[in-house]
Amino acid sequence: MAEEYHDGSCVVIVRTREEFVRWLREPKPGVEWLQVEGLLGDQEVWATAAQGTSALPLDVILIDPATEFSLLYRLVDARIVRSVRVTMPAAPGFMKALRLAASLQLPVRLLPGQPTVKVLAELTEAVKFYLHDPMVDSPVEFFHSLLISLREDDGGTLWRILEEDPNVFARENGQRPRDFVEQHLASLIERGAECASCRWQTLCAGYFKSPDPQYDCAGVKQLLALIESAAEEMNRDLAGHKTASLS
Ligand code: SF4
Structure with a gap:
């Protein structure tokens, strides 16, 4: 389907090493990034991704972050030559993957779905980690854009x-x-x-x-509401900073 697409920007989903290598080496015009599914365990894929044959960004999908998290180390070299984001469901134990991704300075897209009570507790921990841990310097979605939406409406x-x-x-x-x-x-x-x-x-x-x-x-x-209160606090801090700068 991606081969036949000529209508502008698109994201291409790759699920085999062959697809990955072909699209990475010869990206067609309009391809914004590759969505990489089920290939985190394939070392050869990540060795190829670490070569700068193109700067095409990657969105790497984790299915079970609690068990796959240690494989994130494989993205370290690729991250040096291209943008690499990690997408994961908010499934029980996802914090291990989120913490490791943040320590590797990888942006994250967290898919909340319909979280259970247990996952909600982990999501609350994740919000606090994102807001307050000095190790975090890459965006964690959906928190990051939600915070901006709340601050800027x-x-x-x-x-x-x-x-x-x-x-x-x-x-x-x-x-x-x-x-x-x-x-x-x-x-x-x-x-x-x-x-x-x-x-x-x-x-x-x-x-x-x-x-x-x-x-x-x-x-x-x-x-x-927790994210909203952080947005309000940021706006208050910024307003206070501006006032102090003017005086
Ligand atoms: S709009 Fe409110 S009630 Fe509806 S799904 Fe969102 S949070 Fe739930």
Whole structure:
């Protein structure tokens, strides 16, 4: 499908060593990055990625961060010649992978899904780690962009931040319509879901009600409030700094 695509920017998903090497060495115009799935264990792939034959960025997908985390060391040399991001689900034990990725200065995209109580506790730990640990100097999504959205009120939604909004990141195999987010939120509101009166509706747009619309959002609302209070604190600190600079 990627071979036939000529309509502008795209992300190419590679799942075999052959696909990876071919696309890395001969990227077609318009390819923004490669999404690398199931290849973290293949040492030859990462030796190739560490060669500067192209600067094509990589998004490396972890399926089970709790068991795959030690393989992240393989990305160290590749990171020197190109941008490398790590994407992982917020599955139990993901903090090990998040901490290691941060120590290797790799940006992270954390996919929260519909977190259980146990994972919510880990997500809270992750927010605090992202906000306060001096080791973190690369973005951890979705925290990073959410913090910016809350500080600057830029109208971005979690769907967009997490690159799951089909209006921006359409899948060529067309799993969801372009207006999926609008339709999803409208349908939740029509059915009387708690999104109708939720203060996070603009930012979240029903993200946590998918796929299960019955998911209880009490925990994620606390998580969002934690990030909001950090955004408010930053704005206060910046305002104080400006005032001090003027006086
Ligand atoms: S936090 Fe939950 S209730 Fe609020 S908008 Fe998101 S999905 Fe809906």
